[in-house]
Amino acid sequence: AGDYIFYTDWAWTSFVVFSISQSTMLVVGAIYYMLFTGVPGTATYYATIMTIYTWVAKGAWFALGYPYDFVVVPVWIPSAMLLDLAYWATRRNKHAAILIGGVLVGMSLPLFNMINLLLVADPLEMAFKYPRPTLPPYMTPIEPQVGKFY
Numbered sequence: 001a002g003d004y005i006f007y008t009d010w011a012w013t014s015f016v017v018f019s020i021s022q023s024t025m026l027v028v029g030a031i032y033y034m035l036f037t038g039v040p041g042t043a044t045y046y047a048t049i050m051t052i053y054t055w056v057a058k059g060a061w062f063a064l065g066y067p068y069d070f071v072v073v074p075v076w077i078p079s080a081m082l083l084d085l086a087y088w089a090t091r092r093n094k095h096a097a098i099l100i101g102g103v104l105v106g107m108s109l110p111l112f113n114m115i116n117l118l119l120v121a122d123p124l125e126m127a128f129k130y131p132r133p134t135l136p137p138y139m140t141p142i143e144p145q146v147g148k149f150y
Helices: 004-009 011-037 042-063 077-089 094-118 123-129
Strands: none
C-alpha cells in the first residue's frame, strides 16, 4: 500500500487490490474471533490492533528515511464498527452476521480508504524525489555477447 512508484503507475489497480486485501484481512480475522469467542466488539478491537501495528511500521519506515506518507495506514476502525454492529444485530444467525457484515465492510472500507488515499502527498512528485535504489553491481544483468566467437 505504500510503494510510491507502484502507486503512481498503477493507482486504480493498487486501490482495488488494497481494498480487497484490507477488507478480507479485517473480515476474516474479525469473524474468526467473533465466531470462536462470541464477544461482540471484537472486530473493532482487531482493527485497532492492526492500526497500531501499521503506525509502528509507518514510524519504522520513516525512521529509515522514507517519506511520512510512504506507508498508508488503512482506515479499518469505522468498517470494523459496522461489522460489530451487524454481529450484534444478527446475533442468533452467524451466517447472516458473516454475509451482512462482510457486505458492509466490503462496501465501506474502499470508500473510507479512497478518502484516505486522496490525502496522500502527490505520488508522482514523490516518485521523482525518492527514486528506486539502483541495483548493486552483482545484480546488474550482463548483456549476452551474441555472435562474437573470438
